[in-house]
Amino acid sequence: MYAKKGFTLLELLIVLAIITILLSISGFSMQGLVHNNSVDSAASKIHKSLLFARNHSASTLNNVTVCPLNNITKFCSSDWSTGVDVFIDEGVANKLDGDDVILETGQAISSSDQLKFPVNNITFTPAGQLSSLPTTPIFRYCSGDIRAGVKLSLNGRSRIVDQSAFANCN
Numbered sequence: 001m002y003a004k005k006g007f008t009l010l011e012l013l014i015v016l017a018i019i020t021i022l023l024s025i026s027g028f029s030m031q032g033l034v035h036n037n038s039v040d041s042a043a044s045k046i047h048k049s050l051l052f053a054r055n056h057s058a059s060t061l062n063n064v065t066v067c068p069l070n071n072i073t074k075f076c077s078s079d080w081s082t083g084v085d086v087f088i089d090e091g092v093a094n095k096l097d098g099d100d101v102i103l104e105t106g107q108a109i110s111s112s113d114q115l116k117f118p119v120n121n122i123t124f125t126p127a128g129q130l131s132s133l134p135t136t137p138i139f140r141y142c143s144g145d146i147r148a149g150v151k152l153s154l155n156g157r158s159r160i161v162d163q164s165a166f167a168n169c170n
Helices: 007-059
Strands: 066-067 085-088 099-102 115-118 120-122 138-142 146-152 158-162
Touching: 007 085, 007 099, 007 120, 007 138, 007 146, 007 158, 066 115, 085 146
Parallel strands: none
Antiparallel strands: 066 085, 066 120, 085 099, 115 138, 138 146, 146 158
């Protein structure tokens, strides 16, 4: 008589049940990781836009403004959730007009997230410094209870800060 080789149906079902349980556990932990990474990525994009604006202002010796542009009036608005735009600001201050050149157009953030900053624009001078600085110079990006920020200094430098640097997005 030949020896039977292979798995029984019961053995296969037990292995499938174990695999299903392990995948469901890892799936829940992956959701949190993906959520944290998306917030970190958003803060990193803001940081890169600020670095780009500062470097461009110093290399071209122009004022470069970072703000959320209103699509109709072309003035800087206070709604940072519409995206972070970067442009050379030669004409009317804080308005995309005349010979101004748009350097970077930001994408709107998710409707469930918040992006806050205390003023409606940031202008880098040809020296790479900020023309003015608000009292709390932190971009605050919040998605649920996950937060990340980008802090500015008067010399124009920016750095990513964690959620302990600010209490909330309000």
